[in-house]
Amino acid sequence: MHLDEIYQEIILDHYKHPRHFGKIPDGQAMVDEENPTCGDHIKLNAAVADGTLLDVVVECAGCAICTASSSMMAEKVIGRPVAEVRDLIARFNGMMRGGAELSDDELGDLTALKGVRKYPLRIKCCTMAWHGLDAALNQLKA
Amino acid sequence: MTSVLPFDAEAFRARFPILGQPVRDGKPLVYLDSAATTQKPVEVLDNQRDYYTTMNANVHRGIHRLAELATEHYENARVKVARFIGAPDPRSIVFTRGTTEAINLVAQSWGRAHLTPGDTVVLTAMEHHSNIVPWQLVAATTGAKLAYIPFTPEGELDLAAFERLMQGPVKLVALTHMSNVLGTINPVESIIAAAHRAGAVVLVDGAQSVPFMPIDVAAMDCDFLAFSGHKMMAPTGIGVLYAKPALLEAMPPFLGGGEMISKVTLESSTWAEIPHKFEAGTPNIAGTIGLGAAIDVYEAMDRDGARRHEEALTAYAIERLMEVDGLILRGRAARRGGAVSFSIAGVHPHDIAHFVDQDGIAVRAGHMCAQPLIRQLGETALTRASLYFYNTRADIDALVASLLRVKRFFDRAP
Numbered sequence: 302m303h304l305d306e307i308y309q310e311i312i313l314d315h316y317k318h319p320r321h322f323g324k325i326p327d328g329q330a331m332v333d334e335e336n337p338t339c340g341d342h343i344k345l346n347a348a349v350a351d352g353t354l355l356d357v358v359v360e361c362a363g364c365a366i367c368t369a370s371s372s373m374m375a376e377k378v379i380g381r382p383v384a385e386v387r388d389l390i391a392r393f394n395g396m397m398r399g400g401a402e403l404s405d406d407e408l409g410d411l412t413a414l415k416g417v418r419k420y421p422l423r424i425k426c427c428t429m430a431w432h433g434l435d436a437a438l439n440q441l442k443a
Numbered sequence: 444m445t446s447v448l449p450f451d452a453e454a455f456r457a458r459f460p461i462l463g464q465p466v467r468d469g470k471p472l473v474y475l476d477s478a479a480t481t482q483k484p485v486e487v488l489d490n491q492r493d494y495y496t497t498m499n500a501n502v503h504r505g506i507h508r509l510a511e512l513a514t515e516h517y518e519n520a521r522v523k524v525a526r527f528i529g530a531p532d533p534r535s536i537v538f539t540r541g542t543t544e545a546i547n548l549v550a551q552s553w554g555r556a557h558l559t560p561g562d563t564v565v566l567t568a569m570e571h572h573s574n575i576v577p578w579q580l581v582a583a584t585t586g587a588k589l590a591y592i593p594f595t596p597e598g599e600l601d602l603a604a605f606e607r608l609m610q611g612p613v614k615l616v617a618l619t620h621m622s623n624v625l626g627t628i629n630p631v632e633s634i635i636a637a638a639h640r641a642g643a644v645v646l647v648d649g650a651q652s653v654p655f656m657p658i659d660v661a662a663m664d665c666d667f668l669a670f671s672g673h674k675m676m677a678p679t680g681i682g683v684l685y686a687k688p689a690l691l692e693a694m695p696p697f698l699g700g701g702e703m704i705s706k707v708t709l710e711s712s713t714w715a716e717i718p719h720k721f722e723a724g725t726p727n728i729a730g731t732i733g734l735g736a737a738i739d740v741y742e743a744m745d746r747d748g749a750r751r752h753e754e755a756l757t758a759y760a761i762e763r764l765m766e767v768d769g770l771i772l773r774g775r776a777a778r779r780g781g782a783v784s785f786s787i788a789g790v791h792p793h794d795i796a797h798f799v800d801q802d803g804i805a806v807r808a809g810h811m812c813a814q815p816l817i818r819q820l821g822e823t824a825l826t827r828a829s830l831y832f833y834n835t836r837a838d839i840d841a842l843v844a845s846l847l848r849v850k851r852f853f854d855r856a857p
Contacts (some may be wrong), residue, residue, distance in 0.1 A: 307797070308852070339793055339809040340817065362823045364793030365853075426793060436459035 306416035308365065309424075315410070316365040325360045331440055332433040336425055343429055347437040354378055354386050357434065364426055366417055371430035373410045381412035383402045383438060390435050397424050450748025456833040458484040470803030473841045478623050478651060478782045478829030479807055480673045483737075487676055488738035494729050502720070502728055503702060509800040517728055520735030521718075524683055527738045528668065529659035534688050536675035537721040538731050540631070541682035542650040543573040545669035546617070546720060548684055549646055553667075554615070556695055559730040560586030562614045563645070567592040567629070568602055568819060570620045572812045573787045574648045578617065594819075598625035598774035605634065613643045620652035624811045624827065625774030626757070628652065635664050644690070650674055654831070655780050656750055661686055672730060676767045677737035681730030684721070689715040698723040756830055756839065763843045767850055771818055781830030784811070787846070790853045792826040798849040804842055 311354040330344035341363035348356040361368050378386045393411070396403055397418060405412045417427045456462055459482045466472045474482060474791045494516070500509035502517045524544040525533040539545040543669050564578050582589050590613075591604045600618075610698055616638040621628050631720045635645045646667035649658060653668075654675035660668055667690070672681040678777075686694075697702055697773070700723035715719040771789035787795060796808035807827040817825060828842055842857055 308794075313853070336821075340814075341793070342823050362796075364791035366793070420797070423793070423797065437618075 306419065309391060309413040309416075311410050311413045312365060312369040315405065319359070319361065319368050319372035321357055321372065323358045323360060325358065330360070331437045334429065334433055334436075335361075336367075336429060338403075339364075339426070341426060341429060343367070343433050344369065345371075345386040345430065345433040345437055346372035347434060347441065349383055349438070349441045351372075352383050354381055354383050357437075359430060361430070363429070366414070366423055366426040367429055369375070370411075370414055370427045373414070374430050374434065377409065377411060378434065387438060390431050390438075394428050394431055395427050447743060448746045450745040450752055450832070450834065451749075452752050452835050454541055455749070456835065457746070458486070459833055460485065460488070464654065464834060466803045467801060473802075473804040473838045474799055474827040475830065475834065475838060475842060476805045477831035477834075478674070478827065479656065480679065481676050481831050482833070483676055483678070484740055486740050487678070487733050487736045491678065491729055491733050496731050498731075501809060501825075509585075510515045513728055513732075514809045516735070517726070517730045520731045520738075523735045523738045525685075527651065527741065528683075528685060529661045530685055531661060532688050534536075534717050535685055537684040537686065537691070537718040538726055539669075539682045539684050540727070541671040541673070542648060542669045543577075543682075545682050546574055546646065546648065548829055549617075549667050549669075549686070550581040552694045552697045552721075553644075553690065554578070554581035554583050554587075555585060558582075558585040558587040558614060561612060561809040562587040563590050563608070563611050564588070565590050565605070565608050565613050565616045565618075565638075565838035567594065567618045568600070569594050569600075569625060569627065569813065569816045570619055571623055571648065571650070572814070573650075574617055574619060574646075575815070578724050587614070591815075594625075594627075594816075598776045599761045600627075600629055600634075602630070602633075606637070609637060609641045609643070612684065613638070613641055615644050615646065615790070617646040617648070619648040619650075621649075621655065621780045622774065622813075622816075623782055623829075624784050624813050624825065625776060626779040626784070627774060627776035628656075628778040628780055630778075632663055639664070651780060651782065655753065657746060668689055670736065672734040675734075675737055678727075678730045681727045681734050683734075685814060688717060691721070694721075696720055696723070700724045702726070720818060753781050753830055753832055753834075755785065756834055756836065759836060760828060760830065760839045760842075763839055764846070766843060769850065770846070773822075773825055781834075782827060783829065784825045784827040786822060786825055790849060792824040794853070795826045795846070795849055798852070799842065799845040802841065802845040802848075804843075804845055806842070 325344040333343040335342045344360040346358045359371045361371045461482050485781040498512040502514040521533045521536045524536050536594050592840040593601045638645045644666040647665040649670040655669040673679040703723040771786050792808035804856040811826050
């Protein structure tokens with residue numbers, strides 16, 4: 302088994318102890334998305350002030366990859382300028398779709414998700430939270 | 444009936460070339476996703492090659508030799524299908540793309556012609572999306588209401604609730620013969636009899652049952668039966684709608700085009716006789732003939748023996764799965780087929796499917812196209828191992844060994 306490529310210790314850690322997670326009551330999520338092919342379900346709220354992403358809260362009923370990706374993303378983006386976050390979202394999703402690779406330095410814990418690219422059916426698990434955050438930021442801009 | 448050799452799973456399995464193909468770094472394939480689609484035996488593979496090398500032509504038009512051969516084999520497949528499910532009249536067999544299209548055909552053609560505001564269509568809470576969404580679409584255009592027969596914690600239909608539903612203005616009952624998630628075999632015979640007493644017609648979704656058990660539509664007395672070729676060794680893209688001929692005669696066409704007409708003028712058209720009225724356009728000729736070849740395989744084998752093999756293997760799978768700590772079996776009906784769904788505490792089905800795939804084992808993870816059912820179980824997804832006649836105890840042993848490793852992996856606390 303080449304599980305190490307994808308189920309690294311750091312991913313299991315975020316799966317079992319997801320950061321910035323919280324219960325979001327029905328109807329109170331900015332983004333409420335289900336992956337119709339597998340049933341992964343994400344609710345997400347974000348708060349922005351003065352061009353800075355102040356907070357992200359995620360409720361995720363998903364697999365280890367989906368949960369870990371959500372958790373690592375929240376850790377990575379909170380407190381950063383919205384413009385930077387949007388740029389990171391675009392480049393992260395691009396990388397997962399086979400585009401330019403981000404450096405391990407920039408990715409930090411997220412580096413562990415690079416292995417998912419080998420499994421086309423799992424890429425959606427990995428990018429779901431990122432698309433959700435993107436949608437939330439669009440709402441905040443509007 | 445000619446005598447046939449007693450069913451031998453290993454010999455049967457050897458006729459499926461893909462099952463001998465290694466996956467994921469040379470691991471032998473353990474295929475436990477036959478409820479999604481079965482693999483194809485050499486007889487069907489050879490048949491497809493033969494069709495395209497010896498008789499490819501369009502059917503029911505053209506008078507050349509190839510057109511004659513293709514048409515003969517195409518119509519012969521219809522006769523085989525009719526015989527296979529006990530339909531007295533081959534005109535009651537309409538070829539479709541699959542179960543989904545067959546149900547949509549009934550919903551759009553029969554449904555739009557018969558359903559009016561206030562009518563009820565009774566479904567069950569364990570249906571596949573393909574037996575829910577077509578009725579939602581037709582309910583939205585006709586004003587008919589949908590009602591659902593609930594199921595018990597064991598995964599059996601609540602027949603008392605069904606009786607109560609039948610007190611209302613029910614025009615049609617549509618239900619699965621065998622659940623693709625719970626494995627439950629529903630008592631369709633008694634449901635059909637009760638529905639008929641109340642003046643309703645019945646559609647049976649046979650996608651899971653027709654591949655597994657002998658079906659006799661005349662004895663069952665269903666009005667419609669839908670099933671797919673690809674879940675019974677035939678190619679994808681070919682399915683069947685069986686309907687009582689009198690119903691088909693009275694139904695308006697579903698799709699319009701070539702093949703389904705009698706006469707076309709610029710103002711209007713008249714329709715071909717059944718079943719051709721419902722087969723607009725060039726059909727899936729190769730697939731249809733391939734379905735005939737798959738039926739030949741069924742008829743040449745010891746079907747009772749094959750079914751007993753699958754039943755024994757299902758019981759063995761359930762018994763062995765219980766060795767996995769934290770595994771919850773979903774569906775404990777007394778009468779069941781080989782779809783075995785479960786959850787494991789602390790491990791998401793996606794991760795389970797990914798892990799066992801690394802061991803060469805193919806299972807399904809997700810909502811199995813039955814979101815209302817999965818939701819009722821309080822889950823968002825399940826893992827399903829589903830069997831066919833070619834599976835053996837070795838497949839189950841490999842799955843359980845792999846699941847035990849998955850469980851150990853996720854149990855170690857980082």
